Amino acid sequence: ERVLFRSDARVYGTEADEIWFSVLRGAKRSIERFHPQTANRDFSDRAILCYSDAASVIASETPLASVENLDHLEGKEIVILGDGAQQPNRRVTDGAVLIDPPASKVVLGLPFESLVQPMRLELQMQDGTAQGRRMIGNRLTLRLDNSGGGEAADDLESGRWEQIEYRTPEDAMDASPPLFTGDKDIILETRHSDSIDAAVRHTEPLPFTLVAMILKVDVYGN
Secondary structure, eight states: OOEEEEEEEEEOOSSSOEEEEEEEETTEEEEEEOOHHHHTTOOSOGGGOOOSEEEEEEEEEEEEEEEOOOGGGTTOEEEEEETTEEEEEEEOBTTBEEEEEEEEEEEEEEOOOEEEOOOOOOOEETTEEOTTSEEEEEEEEEEEEEEOOOEEESOTTTOOOEEOOOOOTTSOTTSOOOOEEEEEEEEOOOOOBSSOOOEEEEOSSSOOEEEEEEEEEEEEOO
């Protein structure tokens, strides 16, 4: 579906200035804004993190088994955050969607993909450039800030995406792991190639700030 951001405006808000958009999705136009918590990079309440498009943030005193009044998302597959934990993607039918397990705080909206792939590496060797030589990327270190979700691969075409793992033995099994700040080492399933085209993508309804990509590479040939 074609999405166009036709105009935007910055207006005064009580907590911080707010960013509003006029968005055209297919044949439907909507007025949306950045959630203040998201715009302020406030990660204190994970249950209402808003990192999806055309999103609704819903709070209830009792756990909700379903959410209604979602006509603006009718027929679309959406991402769901229930009490801070990501749930399986579901499709909105008759303006409603199932919440399983039930949750008191629900954030749901349209997913979007964030993708980064740096330019091809130029490595200065003792006997000249690495361009044109065979090489293989063994390990990728991702430096992250308050992040969850995400995948990495040796290149976009291989389809060998490796999930970034966050859960540790200290984390409670009945709760999602906390947002992570630090370095994550990923062992890549890769092949010898004439270039290194490592990529990182993110589609989950969670914050993801990539500070640096550090790649360990072996280079062969003269």
